[in-house]
Amino acid sequence: MRFGRRSWLLLLVSAAIVAGFVLGSDLVPWGPSDPVPENTTSTRVETVDFPWREAMFYEQLADDKVQCNLCFRECVIPEGERGFCRNRENIEGSLFSVVWGRPSAVHVDPIEKEPLHQFLPGTKIYCIGTAGCNFRCSFCHNWTLSQRSVEEIGYYPNSTPREVVNTVKERGVPTISFTYNEPTSAYEYLYDVAKKAQEAGINVVFHSNGSMSPEPLRELLQYVDAVTIDLKGFTERYYNEILGASLEPVLETLKIIREEGVWLEIVNLVVPEENDDPEEIRAMCHWIVENLGTDVPLHFSRFFPNYQMTHAAPTPISTLEGARDVAKQSGIQYVTIGNVPGHPSNSTECPDCGEILIERVHFSVHDVNIENGQCTHCGHEVSGVFQ
Amino acid sequence: MKGHPAAFVLAAAAVIGVVGIVIQVLLTRELLVVFQGNEFTIGIVMANWLLLEAAGALSARFGRSSRTHQWFLLALALSVLSLPLSLYLARSLRWFLGVGPALSLDLGQMAVGSFLALAPACITHGACFTFACRAYNRLAAGGKELAGRVYVWETVGTLVGAVLLTGVLALRWPAFTITAWLAATAAAAVVLAAFALVSTGLRRRWLAVGLVLLLMAVAAVPGSWVARLQEQTLALHWQGRDVLFHEDSYYGSITAMETREQQMIYYDGSPSLIIPDPDLERLETTAHVSLLFHQEPRDILLVSGGAGGMLQEIQKHPMDTLDYVELDPALLTAAARLDAPLVRQELDDPRLRTIPKDGRLFVSSTDRVYDAVILHVGEPSTLQTNRLYTQEFFSQIKERLRPGGLLALTLPGSSSHLGHELLRLNRSMYRTLDSVFSHVRILPGDINVYLASSDHGLHGVGPDEMTARLRERDLETVLVTESYLDYRLDDDRWSRFQDKISDVSGTRANTDFNPAAVYYTLGHWGAMFSPQLQRIMSALDAMGMYQWLAVFSFLLAAAVLWLWVQRRGGKPKGVQHWTIYGAVACAVITTGMAGMVLDLVILFAFQSLHGYVYQAMALLIALFMAGAAVGAWWSGRTAEGKQTIGRLAAVDVLLVAMLAVLPQYLRLAAASPVFFMAASVAAGALTGAQFPFAASCLHASGRPSAGGLAYGLDLAGGWAGALISAVFLVPLLGIAHTAWVIAGVKVLSSLLLIGAAVSTAGHFSKGTIR
Ligand code: SF4
Ligand SMILES: [Zn+2]
Secondary structure, rough: OOOOOOHHHHHHHHHHHHHHHHOOOOOOOOOOOOOOOOOOOOOOOOOOOOEEEOOEEEEEHHOEEEEEOOEEEOOOOOOOOEOOOOEEEEOOOEEOOOOOOOOOOOEEHHHOOOOOEEEEOEEEEEEEEEOOOOOOOOOOOOOHHHHOHHHHHHOOOOOHHHHHHHHHHHHHHOOEEOOOOOHHHHHHHHHHHHHHHHHHHOOOEEEEOOOHHHHHHHHHHHHEEEEEEEEEOOOOHHHOOOOOOOOOHHHHHHHHHOOOEEEEEEEEEEEEOOOOOHHHHHHHHHHHHHHHHOOOOOOEEEEOOOOOOOOOOOHHHHHHHHHHHHHHHHHOEEEEEEOOOOOOHHOOEOOOOEEEEEEEOOOOOEEEOOEOOEEEEOOOOOOOOOO | OOOOHHHHHHHHHHHHHHHHHHHHHHHHHHHHHHHHEEEEHHHHHHHHHHHHHHHHHHHHHHHHHHHHHHHHHHHHHHHHHHHHHHHHHHHOHHHHHHHOOOOOOOOOHHHHHHHHHHHHHHHHHHHHHHHHHHHHHHHHOOOOOOHOOOOOOOHHHHHHHHHHHHHHHHOOHHHHHHHHHHHHHHHHHHHHHHHHHOOHHHHHHHHHHHHHHHHHHHHHHOHHHHHHHHHHHHHHHHOOOOOEEEEEEEEEEEEEEEEEEEEEEEEEEEEEEOOOOHHHHHHHHHHHHHHHOOOOOEEEEEEEOOOOHHHHHHHHOOOOOHHHHHHOHHHHHHHHHHOOHHHHHHHOOOEEEEEOOOOHHHHHOOOEEEEEEEEEOOOOOOOOHOOOOHHHHHHHHHOOEEEEEEEEEEEEEEOOOOOOOHHHHHHHHHHHHHHOOOEEEEEOOOOEEEEEEEOHHHOOOHHHHHHHHHHHHHOOOOOHHHHHHHOOOOHHHHHHHHHHOOOOOOOOOOOOOOOOHHHHHHHHHHHHHHHHHHHHHHHHHHHOHHHHHHHHHHHHHHHHHHHHHHHHHOOOOOOHHHHHHHHHHHHHHHHHHHHHHHHHHHHHHHHOOOOOHHHHHHHHHHHHHHHHHHHHHHHHHOOOOHHHHHHHHHHHHHHHHHHHHHHHHHHHHHOOOHHHHHHHHHHHHHHHHHHHHHHHHHHHHHOHHHHHHHHHHHHHHHHHHHHHHHHHHHHHHHHHHHHHHHHHHHHHHHHHHHHHHHHHHHHHHHHOOO
């Protein structure tokens, strides 16, 4: 028997047909029987449908471009594209928010988790987070939210501001919080929720990296009751290299919040060998005292790498205690240490008599020694919101 | 002495063999520590190894043949220097790549980094071998091809090296000490070869070179040089961190560090112990939430991660015995060396029994039973840790639980948002537990706690009951309090997470041979550090075994078709030639691939089942190479004449059979490493046997320099096999299906060969081709 070229071809073709038949039939399990579900929240959305809410604070430029003036980046966005934060899209020369009414994370948490220590201690907050952020922090804890677009992670439907406020009222939670990701990137959503909430007598707070531009910030603060700002470090180098951002706008933000008379607390995440230099911390505390006064609570937070997966070292407790001491020496009245469950400085001390004002372990409040805004031991006037 | 210079070349070849295997395993291990990589990275290292060896062999072509002996000496001398150089590069790679110790490396950085580090040792090794062959040929045979003998001696050296290394690793020498001895051996070979190979005038010079090198190497062993290099590279790796001490144990690499009052022990590059202020949330959650679920835990087993607070937390419960299994006793010694009161206290507890043993080995061999088994292992990001998260292991644990007993483990979670990748990991684990235990409970949070039991009582426990037990047992806890339990067990807060995790459709269960959790864990980190690659992986995730086979078949068909088109208008000699040529070329390239896949499958399976692959690696690889030598020798004797192509096809068919049965065989043979060794020899023999047949067939089909061509094709196949299987196939399909995909590919190549054999049978017998 001899195989010619033609026979070969015949062989190949018939083999291909047989293979195709076998592989195409149901006899053969083709990998996983059902596709891997992509949705990570409730609804997977390929395109986010209209109507979108038009963005505030932007200007139209030539060639259908727009400039967003919401945060320090001032993105110039060509038609059909989005800003740095992934949340604002230019459609035919108008800017729209993609995440308005589309939260990707919604939970009820203790307010201590915010952290917000001198604002209705021991109460709950209704937390809302969306996709997107205008920073790029290397150690972001919520990167699955902040470094993704809403299409990638999905969102909870039925979350217009009106629906949110109704739900919160029904559940009897006193406060709404925009947290987890950067609220700036969901500005209009936050703004509309805050307005509605104020009408309904619900508090609104948010936790931000402090990079919102002054004008939108002032506009928003009219409807807001308290703000937590991350002052992540005190050098431009740290903000540039580790966070992909800038320090100056954050300082500006802190001053404005104070000026507008909205309750403010500051968080400083101490990362070993990055921003733990005592001199840097001293400079930061001096700045706070000079520009914001002594009664803005300051929280030093322990950095913890994701366990077992990175080489990074957690912050030594003595570093945190050193930072606390520096802050107290600088005159800051309320200093706590977070992310070290059970540390005595989880609790807020009275700056006058040194007794415990609010006893905390991690996120739970065990005791509050404040009556009518005064220390029950010595009568010291405690700043904050307690009713 | 002058009488048998050829014998000296053979001796040198043996030394080259020793050096090759030892440095290969040593560098692989160092690179994995530097990468914090998992075992799949071995594939990348192996692929680079193949390429660089080939480059070394090629570079040897350029020496003028009248000076072969001098070139040989030069290559040997360079190899002495290249060994410490490669090790140095490997250990300080993070510094060279500019990646700090806190950041993960992506695949590209690993590929480039290992290429750079391997280059010096690997290129000189390849060159040495080639020059040895040429030198031997000149001396012994006056030009006749006798390279086979050099090959045999090199293989003998490889085996000896593997055995030696296995012994030396147990001594826990620092890598630089081993390398210094290795360099001394190579330098001794320079001296010997200088005696034998070069004429009087040159001899003196080369002797001097050899002796100087030898002295340097030997002097380095006890001296401060080894220590200095070891320290220097350590400092470059940790880039300014305060290293207290470092040790390479039998199972891993241990580094202790200090930042202010805080001391840490890193195991294989990841933090495993932090004192005096451990990650309390993790410890308390893992220990207390799980133990409070049990009504009365009297006998407890803790698998791994005990020293540094975990034992202490467990010991707070009123119980009778606590068995603590830790794979690496060196970790406990290191923990004790820090002399922290916490560690001393917890290890001194009279109820504690420390068992320095592999967790799996212990659980499968003990007859004790427990009320609670707690796994505290670290994420399943490597086969080494993953073996404590598989269905097989869970089944063994189930056997050791008393009625009402429970198994507890934790995985990373999130209290705000579980990303897609993390969700897959959690689903996979839930599915795995659910396939073994009739009751599984998830407590979501930043740390997800999983509880599994054969008893339905697991579902009835609520926060009130747990708080009551907390009081009753009088536990001194910081974080785990009434309000914390209320929070962690609040169905309202967490039900969405629970629903999402327990919806496991489309997620693979985690088994020894299909280590899905490793892939999902890597995916979680991949999504953070290299989202592009992760997207590709996710897209490929949908492909099963048959789709992969279809892709490979398509590639193979395309290659054959291409050859056909190429040859169509060409040589008048006609059909038979390209038929044979094409079929044999396909056979060689797929065999190269199959050989590498067999090698890796054996290594990965060994790691999954036994968990100490770095000790066994040298032997397994050496035995594979020895098998290849034996196979090549056997087939080399018969690789002429008309039956050659038939024999080639027969070997191909045997390879198919081996690939098909190997996974099942290894699973059944799990009990004894000897079976793995036998499999290595067999896999090597089949791979090696094909080569002479193929070269002969290619020669017969009219290819000039058929040996070189076969060599190149084999190399290409091996390279592709290592990369594809380690990066895609094993992570996505598991070990067994990977072997079967390649078996399928070999089926196709066998069919081609048989077809070619049949179609050209007439021509062979007529003697037109020979
Ligand atoms: S809010 Fe977003 S789009 Fe606007 S400037 Fe900032 S990053 Fe750019
Ligand atoms: Zn007071």
